[in-house]
Amino acid sequence: MPVVVIKPPTGWEAIDFKELRQYRDLFYFLVLRDVKVLYAQSVLGFSWAILNPAVQIILFTVIFGKIANVPTDGIPYFLFSTVAIIPWTYMSEAMAQSSQSLVSEQGMLGKVYFPRMIYPLTPLLSKLVDFSISLLLLLGVLIYYKVTPTWNLLLLPIFVVYMMLIPAGIGLWLSSLAVRFRDVKFAMSFIIRLLIYTAPVLYSASLIPPEYRLLYSLNPIVGVMEGFRASLLGGAVPWEFIVPGMVVGVLMALTGAMYFRRMERVIVDVI
């Protein structure tokens, strides 16, 4: 017989993984809901998951590749940007949705209890479906440019997990903040537009002067981009760009989870 003790919360609390596991079926159906609802009543349906990054890639190739002629270490610009835009699309969408998750689900929040952390974590998985579909586009481009896979490809799963860690950290931090400050929603849309320039999505990280590289690579998005490029296109893995960001990313997710656990108890009273 399960016994639930209800008492006033005190101090910092650990993540209750056991409870999260009990609710895994709910987790699954919430992800399923997000996926089904997103393209409901649209003609193109899941094709949007390909169309959306494809349009961006073409646009950036024309502007940065053809007109501005940004150097890409000898990689064709179209290939160069495809490899980065696809994880970027995932990260930016998951970030935006995760940080709004509590506000947009406030109706449910006040009516029924389940681990609150499920709200910001659901978009990480539902957006992964779009990401998987857009991998088809990536595959097509890789085949078109006759890229031969290298052993680096085995590292890709690590970088996918790393890619998910970033919206997780930001989502956990900002979703509870967004409850108090609705500004988060407006700030997110332009921050995301700016963030793309802070990481080597459209340009090559080798353009950064060596003395600034450590500082630059503290941005965890840098590591994801470099990691995706190295594992898909081959060549030496630039760990000096990847490791600092990974550390920051893990710290962000951990502190985000702690902050979220502390804030979740007042969310319903303050929202």
Added chain:
Amino acid sequence: MCGVTTERPETKGECDRMSNEDLAVTADGLSKVYRLGLKEQVHDTFARAAIDFIRSPLQNYRKYRSLYQFDDVAADGSTADQADILWALRDVSFDIKRGEVVGFIGRNGAGKSTLLKILTRITPPTRGRAEIRGRVASLLEVGTGFHRELSGRENIYLNGTILGMTKREVESKFDEIVEFSGVERFIDTPVKRYSSGMAVRLAFAVAAHLEPEILIIDEVLAVGDAEFQKKCISKMQDVRKQGRTVLFVSHNMPAVAMLCSRAILLNGGQVVMDGPPGEVIGHYFSSDGSASAEREWLDPETAPGRDVARLRSVRVVDRDGRTARSVDIREDVGIEMVFDVIRPGYKLLPHYYIYNEEGSVVFASLNQDPNWYEKTYSVGRYASTMWIPGNYLTSGTLLVTPTVITRSPDSLQFDEPQIIGFNVRDNMGPGTARGEWGGELPGAVRPLLKWTTEYSSETTERKDFERQQS
């Protein structure tokens, strides 16, 4: 009860282990404090908060913290010097045995919903502690998490898991749920194509098939048509027969009286009475100094109502239009509701339910004024008054539920259960139904009726007369 409160239930002493077996819920000194003026204190824009924060960082930190930290609230709960503190719940303790069906009653704002929100873990208590032994399912609102774009089938799974079932449990109940809801034909249609009645039926069906050890319900009986409500009540009776524990919050006193084995009356966040439902309900109605003769909603945003009409005030008036807490049994009494119509082109039907102290409906009355019945209402403010003639009601306290629906299709705009009340003063003498009779005079109403009496002096003569006629 032992009064021993240790951190871990498994380390409890002998006597608590005994109570573990037959207690489903224990609440010990539960309190919930809200700080009023939340709106003024929280900055809605980050910029303003940031500027303020730079100006006086420490003060601002304290201010934010004060929204959810209450170290400054005295342990004994004395808040004389703190006008901004609201005790939504104050030192509430009770034990509920396994298999009990307990009704929580009290006026709006008495703390019933706050209590349920704490017991369902939606919001934590400020003080005190509760223990819940067994799986809990709560129905604070039917259809939580329903999504319009998903089909009935998908919503059953989603809603079921939100309410705490596993996928396998939903699967095993699926056919029963569909049959109970009566929407078999539309099960793969998006819920947005359902009528509102169908959606509610489906949502309730999911909730009704949860099999928790403890079921927490808030006012779900208010939904659906009479037929469906009957279904719901019989479902609750089944749950009770299966020996499950039910915590039930309702304004529907006959339902509480019928379904519950015990009732707890809350007022001002505190337990006022705890006992057999009949006695507690009686106390609730007799002690109702709190049911005022007038209610007003100043803020149109928070006024009860939906898309078409908003209730702005409701009051009891005497013949001269003055608010009346108490009226003489011989006098006409009016019930006036003032409502705003905010969307034109609907036919509105205002009506009232009048309840007596026992919680029975004495009567219900619809606006049958030919000038307004079946007319479409334009945007504006309306004051509709129902006049109850003198010498119609019996003496005692009566409670009024004002309601407005829009017609074809019927859609509820507002329904404020027993929101105001008034007292009918007994009187004797000429012009009363009682006359000079000082004894008991029972009945739900006490009309002064017309009597006719025919008299003849000799009964036999009359019979002879009749015989002659035939």
